[in-house]
Amino acid sequence: DAKTTQPPSMDCAEGRAANLPCNHSTISGNEYVYWYRQIHSQGPQYIIHGLKNNETNEMASLIITEDRKSSTLILPHATLRDTAVYYCIVRVAGNAGNMLTFGGGTRLMVKP
Amino acid sequence: GAVVSQHPSWVICKSGTSVKIECRSLDFQATTMFWYRQFPKQSLMLMATSNEGSKATYEQGVEKDKFLINHASLTLSTLTVTSAHPEDSSFYICSARGPGGEDYGYTFGSGTRLTVV
Numbered sequence: 001d002a003k004t005t006q007p008p009s010m011d012c013a014e015g016r017a018a019n020l021p022c023n024h025s026t027i028s029g030n031e032y033v034y035w036y037r038q039i040h041s042q043g044p045q046y047i048i049h050g051l052k053n054n055e056t057n058e059m060a061s062l063i064i065t066e067d068r069k070s071s072t073l074i075l076p077h078a079t080l081r082d083t084a085v086y087y088c089i090v091r092v093a094g095n096a097g098n099m100l101t102f103g104g105g106t107r108l109m110v111k112p
Numbered sequence: 113g114a115v116v117s118q119h120p121s122w123v124i125c126k127s128g129t130s131v132k133i134e135c136r137s138l139d140f141q142a143t144t145m146f147w148y149r150q151f152p153k154q155s156l157m158l159m160a161t162s163n164e165g166s167k168a169t170y171e172q173g174v175e176k177d178k179f180l181i182n183h184a185s186l187t188l189s190t191l192t193v194t195s196a197h198p199e200d201s202s203f204y205i206c207s208a209r210g211p212g213g214e215d216y217g218y219t220f221g222s223g224t225r226l227t228v229v
Contacts, residue, residue: 036218038156041203041223041225042222042223043116043118043205043207043220043221043222043223044156044205044207044220045220046218046219087155099146099158099161099207100146100207100218101158102148102155102156102157103155104155105155
C-alpha cells in the first residue's frame, strides 16, 4: 500500500471548515484513499473514501487532485466533537483480508 | 450499519496474570478480524490478523505465544494476553471487515485499555 504524509497537527475554529491535507505521491491506479478518525480513547471511525472523483457524505467531503497524488478531507462546519486524530490511508479496495495500515495521522484541535 | 463490540473496555490486572479480550461482530459475519495495539500518543500498530477456523498471522516482532488469538466462529475473535507485564499496558483495538462488496466496512471496536500493575 502507498505511503501517506500528513501534517502532525492542525487547529480549526469551531464553525469553520477544517481542511486536512494528505500526500500520497506513490499511489497506484487501483488504490483508493480512505479517511478514518479516532477520537480520544475510542476505536477509529470510518469517514469517507474515494478513487479519483470527489466524494461527499454526511460527515465530510473528499477532494482528490487530478493526478491523485494528494487529497484533502473537508469538514465543512467543524464542531468541538470533531477534535480527533485523522488518518489518511491508501490501499487497494476489495482486497479481502488486507489490513489497514495507519500512519501518524493529523491531530485536529477544534477550538471555540 | 456494521457494529463491532469489544469487551471489556478497560481492565486492570496484576503482573503475571492473563487477560482475555473479546471482539464480536454483532450483525454480520467476519471471516477476518484484525488486532491492533496503540501506545499513548502513537498510531495503531497491527499485531495480528485473525482468520476464522485457522491460525492467526502475526506481525513481525509480536510474540504469538504471548498474544494468543482464537477465532472460533464467524462472529467472535479473542485475544489473550498471557503472563502480562507492565510493558503490555496499552490500548488494544480489534477490527473486522464489514459485509458487502466495497470495503468502507472496516469497522473497529471501541478498544480495551489494559493496565498491568
